[in-house]
Amino acid sequence: MDLSNRTTETLITAGIGIAVVIALRVTLDFAYNRYETRLERRDPGAVARRRTTFHFARRIGVALVATIAVWSVLSLYDITSEIAKALLASSAVLALFAGLAFSTPLSNLGSGLLVAFTQPLRLGDRITVDGETGFVEEMALIYTTLVTDDARRVFVPNTQLTTSKIINRTIRDPRRLISAQFPVSIETPIDEAREALLASITTLPGTSGESARVLVGDIVDRTVWLQVATYGPMNADVVSLVSDLRELGLRALREKGFLAA
Incomplete structure (x- = not known):
């Protein structure tokens, strides 16, 4: 086969x-989107699990099909074809695959x-792994991507x-x-x-008022610390909401004259 025919066949x-x-x-995307639409009406809780899988x-x-396609292209050339046949014909190929199975890339794939x-986690879940907390944005073959509250992307093997x-904070x-x-003040x-x-x-706004509660915390130097807690949605801007909560709480206590001196 001449060079022009080989090039044409390769292309x-x-x-x-x-x-x-x-x-x-x-x-696959089209079929799954149709399936997820039906699933969401029948069992909304299962959508995140099925989407992750x-x-x-x-x-x-896709990776397997792409690998087969690349192999098909390489097999058109005598050099790569002979190398592949030699590997497959030798007993060393068993040791090669055994070594690869325990290597880091394939270990990440298997994990x-x-x-x-x-x-233990799903796409969209808020989790903590080794001190890093964020939302699971993507689960690739090697890394899983977390998006933290300060918009950092953490790539976890x-x-x-x-x-x-x-620690899964969503399930x-x-x-x-x-x-x-x-x-x-302690007299309050x-x-x-x-x-x-x-x-x-x-x-x-943006919080669940019915779940709010106020607990009595530490008592130090005639000062009582009141712990206020409420809940927001998973996509809440916690930093801004905590700031607003402090402002509202201080204003309410100041108006009543309850703030410690």
């Missing part, structure tokens, strides 16, 4: 491979597959998700805690101070 094979990869991804499985499927199906403790209680402390009527703070919390 055709590569084009077919690219087309198959694109068609596979589009078809699907996205990771789709990545593996990601395990997490995608056992699901998938193996770390199976070897480290994961049982998909809310964000909004809290602040306020000092009042606690019931009245609590009522004033609760009344101020109900005016704070």
Whole structure:
């Protein structure tokens, strides 16, 4: 086969491979979107679980098809074809695959597959891993991406998700805690101070007023610290809400004359 025919065959094979990869991804996305629409009406709680599994499985499927396409292109050339045959014909290939199976890239792939199906975390969950807290934005074949409250992206190796403790703040209680402390004099009527703070919390937009509570904290130097807590949605801007909560609480206590000197 001359050079021009080899080049033409290579381009055709590569084009077919690219087309198959694109068609596979589009078809899988279309089919899953239809499935998720029906699932959301039937069981909204299962949507996050199914989406996490699907996205990771789709990545593996696309990667396998892309690998086959690249292999098909390389097999058109005598040099790469002979190398492949020699590897497959030798017993060393077994040792090669055994070594790769325990290497870091494939370990990350296997860990990601395990997490995608056992699901200690899901796409969109708010988790803490090794001191880093954020929302799970993406689960790739090697890394899982967290987006922190200050918009940093933390790339966590998938193996770390199976070897480290994961704190999932979404699965049982998909809310964000909004809290602040306020000092009042020890002579302050606690019931009245609590009522004033609760009344101020109900005016704070973006929080759940019915879940608000005021607890008595530490007592230091004739000062009582009142702990105010309420909840916001998972996508809440906690920093801004805590600031607003402090402002409202201080204003309410100052108007009543309850603030500690």
